[in-house]
Amino acid sequence: xxxxxxxxxxxxxxxxxxxxxxxxxxxxxxxxxxxxxxxxxxxxxxxxxxxxxxxxxxxxxxxxxxxxxxxxxxxxxxxxxxxxxxxxxxxxxxxxxxxxxxxxxxxxxxxxxxxxxxxxxxxxxxxxxxxxxxxxxxxxxxxxxxxxxxxxxxxxxxxxxxxxxxxxxxxxxxxxxxxxxxxxxxxxxxxxxxxxxxxxxxxxxxxxxxxxxxxxxxxxxxxxxxxxxxxxxxxxxxxxxxxxxxxxxxxxxxxxxxxxxxxxxxxxxxxxxxxxxxxxxxxxxxxxxxxxxxxxxxxxxxxxxxxxxxxxxxxxxxxxxxxxxxxxxxxxxxxxxxxxxxx
Amino acid sequence: xxxxxxxxxxxxxxxxxxxxxxxxxxxxxxxxxxxxxxxxxxxxxxxxxxxxxxxxxxxxxxxxxxxxxxxxxxxxxxxxxxxxxxxxxxxxxxxxxxxxxxxxxxxxxxxxxxxxxxxxxxxxxxxxxxxxxxxxxxxxxxxxxxxxxxxxxxxxxxxxxxxxxxxxxxxxxxxxxxxxxxxxxxxxxxxxxxxxxxxxxxxxxxxxxxxxxxxxxxxxxxxxxxxxxxxxxxxxxxxxxxxxxxxxxxxxxxxxxxxxxxxxxxxxxxxxxxxxxxxxxxxxxxxxxxxxxxxxxxxxxxxxxxxxxxxxxxxxxxxxxxxxxxxxxxxxxxxxxxxxxxx
Numbered sequence: 001x002x003x004x005x006x007x008x009x010x011x012x013x014x015x016x017x018x019x020x021x022x023x024x025x026x027x028x029x030x031x032x033x034x035x036x037x038x039x040x041x042x043x044x045x046x047x048x049x050x051x052x053x054x055x056x057x058x059x060x061x062x063x064x065x066x067x068x069x070x071x072x073x074x075x076x077x078x079x080x081x082x083x084x085x086x087x088x089x090x091x092x093x094x095x096x097x098x099x100x101x102x103x104x105x106x107x108x109x110x111x112x113x114x115x116x117x118x119x120x121x122x123x124x125x126x127x128x129x130x131x132x133x134x135x136x137x138x139x140x141x142x143x144x145x146x147x148x149x150x151x152x153x154x155x156x157x158x159x160x161x162x163x164x165x166x167x168x169x170x171x172x173x174x175x176x177x178x179x180x181x182x183x184x185x186x187x188x189x190x191x192x193x194x195x196x197x198x199x200x201x202x203x204x205x206x207x208x209x210x211x212x213x214x215x216x217x218x219x220x221x222x223x224x225x226x227x228x229x230x231x232x233x234x235x236x237x238x239x240x241x242x243x244x245x246x247x248x249x250x251x252x253x254x255x256x257x258x259x260x261x262x263x264x265x266x267x268x269x270x271x272x273x274x275x276x277x278x279x280x281x282x283x284x285x286x287x288x289x290x291x292x293x294x295x296x297x298x299x300x301x302x303x304x305x306x307x308x309x310x311x312x313x314x315x316x317x318x319x320x321x322x323x324x325x326x327x328x329x330x331x332x333x334x335x336x337x338x339x340x341x342x343x
Numbered sequence: 344x345x346x347x348x349x350x351x352x353x354x355x356x357x358x359x360x361x362x363x364x365x366x367x368x369x370x371x372x373x374x375x376x377x378x379x380x381x382x383x384x385x386x387x388x389x390x391x392x393x394x395x396x397x398x399x400x401x402x403x404x405x406x407x408x409x410x411x412x413x414x415x416x417x418x419x420x421x422x423x424x425x426x427x428x429x430x431x432x433x434x435x436x437x438x439x440x441x442x443x444x445x446x447x448x449x450x451x452x453x454x455x456x457x458x459x460x461x462x463x464x465x466x467x468x469x470x471x472x473x474x475x476x477x478x479x480x481x482x483x484x485x486x487x488x489x490x491x492x493x494x495x496x497x498x499x500x501x502x503x504x505x506x507x508x509x510x511x512x513x514x515x516x517x518x519x520x521x522x523x524x525x526x527x528x529x530x531x532x533x534x535x536x537x538x539x540x541x542x543x544x545x546x547x548x549x550x551x552x553x554x555x556x557x558x559x560x561x562x563x564x565x566x567x568x569x570x571x572x573x574x575x576x577x578x579x580x581x582x583x584x585x586x587x588x589x590x591x592x593x594x595x596x597x598x599x600x601x602x603x604x605x606x607x608x609x610x611x612x613x614x615x616x617x618x619x620x621x622x623x624x625x626x627x628x629x630x631x632x633x634x635x636x637x638x639x640x641x642x643x644x645x646x647x648x649x650x651x652x653x654x655x656x657x658x659x660x661x662x663x664x665x666x667x668x669x670x671x672x673x674x675x676x677x678x679x680x681x682x683x684x685x686x
Contacts, residue, residue, distance in 0.1 A: 007569035008532070009525050009540060014569040015669045022573060022671040024612045024680055027655040080661075080669050093547045094540075095568045151660030159659020170661060178666030182352050189351070197352060197437075204436045225438045226350035226357040230365060269367045278664030309663055312370040316502020317494035318423075318513060320652055321621030323521030326358045326423050328365040337367055 001082055002100030004173065013174055015080050015100055041077075042164035044069070044111045051075045054105065055134055057127045071128050072108050073135055073169075079104035080170065087144065087173045103139050103148075103171035107131050113164050116272070117154070118263035120165075126256040128167070132279070133252065135169055136245035140284045145171035147179060147283050150244075155274030158311045175283050182280065183302060190301035198303035202236050211331050213338045214261060218254035221262050223331030223338075230313060230329035231270060231338070233262060235306040242302040244281040259306075265341040266310060274311040280304060344425055345443030347516065356517055358423050358443055384420075385507035387412070387454045394418045397448065398477055400470045414471050415451050416478055416512075422447035423513065430487065430516045446482050446491075446514035450474050456507050459615070460497070461606035463508075469599040471510070475622070476595065478512055479588035483627045488514035490522060490626050493587075498617030501654045518626050525623065526645060533644035541646035545579050554674050556681045557604060561597035564605050566674035566681075573656060573672035574613060574681070576605060578649040585645040587624040602649075608684040609653060617654040623647060 002017040041049040044067040053065055056072035075083070081102025089098045109128045110120055117125065132150050139148050152167045153160040175183070189197035205211055205222045213221045213233065220236050235258060241247060247255075259277075266273060281304040319325050345360040384392040387410040396408055399415035418426070424445025432441045452471045453463055460468065475493050482491050495510045496503040518526070532540035548554055548565045556564045556576065563579050578601060584590060590598070609616060624647040662668050 005569035007567060008544070009528050010521070011524060011528060012569060012571065013667050014571055015667065016569075016673050017669055017671050018673050021673065021676070023676075024574075027573065027616070028614055092568070093551075094543055095547075147665075149661065149665050151664045153659045157657070159657040159662075168661070172665075172667065176665030176667040178353070178664065181354060181666075185352050185354055200437055201351070204438075208436075224350060225435070226348035226355060226359075228355065228357055230370065231367075271371055273370070276660035276663050278660050280664070307664065309660075314500070314502040315658065316496045317619030317621050317652075318492065318511070319502075320619050321494045321521065321623070321650065322490075322492050322515075322519030323524075324356050324358065324515065324519040326360050328360050330359050330361050330364065333364070333366075 001085075002080060004087070004098045004100055006096035008094055008096075012177055013172075017080050017100070040113055040162065040164050042106075042108045042162060042166060043113050047072075050106075051077055055131060057131065067111075069111065070124065071110060071131055073131055074106050074108065076104040076106050076168070081172065098173060101144060101173050103142070103145060103169065105135060105169045107135070107167040107169065109165040109167060115165060116263070116267065117152070117165055118260060118267045120260065122253075122256050122260055125260055126253050129252050129256055129259075130249075132167070132169070133245045133247070136281065139169070139171050140245070142171070143284075144173055145284055147172050147175045148281070149176065149179075150279040150281075152275075152277050154276070155272075155311070157274035158276050160274075171284075179280065179283065183283070183298075186301045186303070187297065190297055196240055196301060196303050198236060198305060199240055202238065211335045213265065213335050214258065216254065216258070218251055219258040221258060223335040225331065227327055227329075227331040227334070228325040229309050229311070230327060231266065231273075231310045231334045232327075232331070233266075233308040233338075235259070235262065235308065237304065240303055242282040242299045242304060244279055244304045261342075262308065262338075265338045266308075268341045269337050270310060270312065275309060276311065277306055277308045279306050344428075345423060347430070347441045347443055349439035351437055351439075355520055356515075360423050360443070383456055383505070383507050385449075385451045385505065385509060386456050390415075393449075394420055398474060400474065410454075412454065413467065414453060414474055416474055417449050417451065419447040419449050419511070424515070441516060444487060444516050446485070446488060446512065448478060448512045450478070450510040450512065452508040452510060458508060459606070459610065460495070460508055461603060461610045463603065465596075465599050465603055468603055469596050472595050472599055472602075473592075475510070475512070476588045476590070479624065482512070482514050483588070485514070486627075487516055488627055490515050490518045491624070492519065492522075493622040493624075495618075495620050497619070498615075498654070500617035501619050503617075514627075522623065522626065526626070526641075529644045529646070530640065533640055539583055539644055539646050541579060541648060542583055545581065554678045556608065556678050557601065559597065559601070561594055562601040564601060566678040568674065570670055570672075570674040570677070571668040572652055572654070573670060574609065574616075574653045574677045575670075575674070576609075576651040576681075578602070578605070578651065580647065583646055585625040585642045585647060587622055587647045604685075605651065605681075608681045609651075611684045612680050613653060613655065618652060619654065620649055620651045622649050 047065045054073045056069045058069040062068045081100045087098035087101045148171045186197045211223045390408045397416045399412045401412040405411045424443045430441035430444045491514045529540045554566045
């Protein structure tokens with residue numbers, strides 16, 4: 001069982017994953033280039049090598065845990081957090097800890113081992129997004145999970161350990177610090193202005209246009225004004241909504257098209273760069289909103305979005321030490337390259 | 344001139360370094376292994392290739408900007424921030440910006456191109472630390488700089504771009520977010536308890552002992568309870584002091600011994616790992632304390648320290664998206680390995 005620990009100075013939560021425990025000699029291997037294991041547990045025909053599936057897209061009547069699927073969701077075989085038990089929060093002198101309770105699932109996006117998400121059919125990607133939504137809806141019924149994070153690591157430099165295209169979903173018993181800070185900013189803005197911060201940002205970006213990459217009826221994609229990383233992007237739904245999982249089917253279809261388009265632009269301009277994307281949806285409203293008046297404006301003040309972070313630069317001492325980033329590519333320049341990518 | 348930009352959602356400041364501007368093709372080179380340029384501007388005899396030195400340790404009477412130095416401080420030739428001008432803070436709609444004003448200096452630690460800081464003589468390292476202190480004292484007289492960050496990148500994976508051993512000092516016109524959060528935690532603790540948070544943490548660690556690596560009259564080195572990274576360490580002076588640059592010579596001599604010892608332990612256990620270290624001293628008290636009553640307990644509530652961050656694991660989507668870290672090595676295990684390293 002892993003453990004969640006809180007640092008009182010930085011206010012950061014950390015998962016100490018003792019089941020994945022690594023000794024000094026394990027790290028020496030990391031200096032070597034990573035070679036893909038010849039056997040892939042995510043490929044069709046190897047379904048018995050993964051834990052039993054939670055959900056899948058496959059033809060009606062076909063049995064679970066066999067081939068024929070288009071995309072499937074499984075529990076992570078080596079989860080960072082365990083699904084069974086209660087967090088048992090307690091203090092350790094000045095510190096806080098709880099048991100490493102949470103959900104850790106993997107969405108295998110496609111039967112093909114090598115197909116990049118950018119190259120999947122739009123209709124296929126829509127099914128993958130539908131699986132995200134289904135899992136978020138189901139996990140949100142569990143009151144132990146305060147936040148559900150959907151994220152993707154593409155390429156070893158972005159932390160991917162398996163090549164087969166997949167996304168991860170982690171449910172945590174605390175709201176992560178990066179999310180709480182965004183929630184707090186959005187809430188303060190709402191209390192001052194009675195307007196949503198991201199709606200205001202969206203309006204400003206649509207007027208300025210110089211950081212805008214694409215814009216259609218449903219979504220705007222732009223390079224954030226204070227991008228941490230070169231070619232960082234944010235995907236914002238134009239219609240205010242706090243929750244990704246509550247979006248109707250038409251919006252999900254539009255998101256599939258938008259995501260495919262922006263990943264293709266990144267692939268063309270930066271020749272298949274490593275990247276992460278992260279869905280910033282509302283905290284688990286089943287547990288948070290019902291319990292605390294503090295968050296009772298959440299549906300008005302929070303606006304879900306997706307962060308896309310190409311991993312092109314190394315993060316060094318200045319960034320780790322200060323939380324301040326040095327970005328060598330102006331977002332206006334990055335946006336111009338990406339706008340012209342598919343011409 | 345670079346630009347400082349603030350993101351209203353994450354409350355993060357970013358330096359958009361347009362003078363170091365990088366186009367998409369520049370990033371493709373990063374996929375290749377980095378080979379050291381055959382010519383090193385930091386080596387003795389090449390002093391004319393660096394900007395004129397600010398300060399150096401060299402025999403009395405020897406001319407500046409020539410050989411014979413033991414360690415020297417120069418302005419960074421490609422600074423992230425420029426020393427001339429005023430920040431000119433202004434709003435851009437919802438956003439905040441200022442000109443990229445600040446200091447960016449390099450401390451060349453030793454004439455030898457290949458000598459690891461862990462292998463320098465203790466007496467030499469003391470002189471390097473003395474240079475840090477001198478530069479902090481001098482830069483703190485400049486009221487434009489709210490914070491002065493001393494940090495080191497060792498190895499390409501930790502962001503080092505030159506092999507020759509060096510440290511950097513960056514002075515910023517805002518207090519970085521990571522520091523403000525620590526300051527806020529320390530201040531809240533002090534207001535509740537009238538005790539320093541890090542003094543309390545130190546007492547708890549000295550009693551628990553399982554995360555302690557070394558302890559002498561002046562310094563404790565331990566693996567933080569909620570370490571983000573495997574083998575992360577913190578160096579804490581046992582006598583409360585808010586400011587590294589105000590430490591007397593005896594403490595600096597002890598710090599040189601402690602730093603050398605812990606870097607040697609890391610080198611032995613992890614075979615010369617890439618790492619960053621960062622000095623978390625008080626904000627520029629010349630400007631902050633005099634101006635704001637808010638910080639008038641700073642000398643009591645802040646306790647300077649050094650963070651040491653080996654870079655052994657890749658940071659992935661979960662970490663970037665949540666500010667939550669997964670650490671596969673328990674700090675108690677890391678401390679045990681490091682305690683036994685020099686036996």
